[in-house]
Amino acid sequence: MRKITFTRPDGGLSVVHPIRNTLGETLMTDADIEKRAWDKLPEDAINPQYVEAIPTDRTFRNAWKYDNGIKVDISRAKDIIKERLRLERKPLLEAQDIAFQRALETGADTLNIVKEKQRLRDITKQVDALTSLDKIKAITVKQ
Secondary structure, three states: OOEEEEEOOOOOEEEEOOOOOOOOOOOOOHHHHHHHHHHOOOOOOEEEEEEOOOOOOOOOHHHEEEOOOEEEOHHHHHHHHHHHHHHHHHHHHHHHHHHHHHHHHHOOOOHHHHHHHHHHHHHHHHHHHOOOHHHHHHOOOOO
């Protein structure tokens, strides 16, 4: 049975999976069931479309858009990864802050600590230069 996609007012893409109701179902054909689902779409649904396939890779699910099929909006995918990287680097930056303070207290060299903190801060800038979804998906805060 075909799925239905539509764009929400917030720009996100929703997917509707029409299903057969086995309890007292009076609709007999897939077309009838699809039509029932179509008729129940929200009034603010933008550009509803029937689709045959839904991507199995959901890494960038919140970046999906409809453009002659479901595609990933690369700029939104970058935003998703940047947010993930920010969450991953937070405890690492905090640990480097502690190491920096301890190095200052003991008079130890801070050069490597400063370099690591800068590398962590710059990690999200690297995402902007990436052009393939595989490379965007693969980036991590680890060296």
